[in-house]
Amino acid sequence: ESGWAIEPQEPLAFRAALTLSAPIVSGFVYCIVQDASGATVVHQRRELSTLLDGGLPAGRHEVAGEFPPLWLAPGLYNVHLKFIGRDAAGHDVKYVSERQLLDVTGWSNEHARALLAPACDWTVLEGVA
Secondary structure: OOEEEEOOOOOEEEEEEEEEOOOEEEEEEEEEEEEOOOOEEEEEEEEHHHOOOOOEOOEEEEEEEEEOOOOEOOEEEEEEEEEEEEEOOOOEEEEEOOOEEEEEOOOOHHHOOOOEOOOOOOOOOOOOO
């Protein structure tokens, strides 16, 4: 299992190999991020036709994407891609990439009961009635 580390405020870039045994005419690509307990934190879907003109030929391809900062609380997550498509004969094709370990670094004491750890600028206004 491969993986990488990011800070909560960093964008999350991902990529995974997709090997197709037959040409695909249509389908959806999914990116799924799960926390250490298996709860789904992110589940994004994109139609293949919005990424490519036509389908995908048989062979090895690479799927990549990038999220803006998700502000995930520090901890371990896993990321994987899923592809559900249809070949020219009308058969369903399903593919799931290997799960990649995502280590969101940082001190987690402040965020122990939360999934998100957004930055917050605090101010104390003294003597306000």
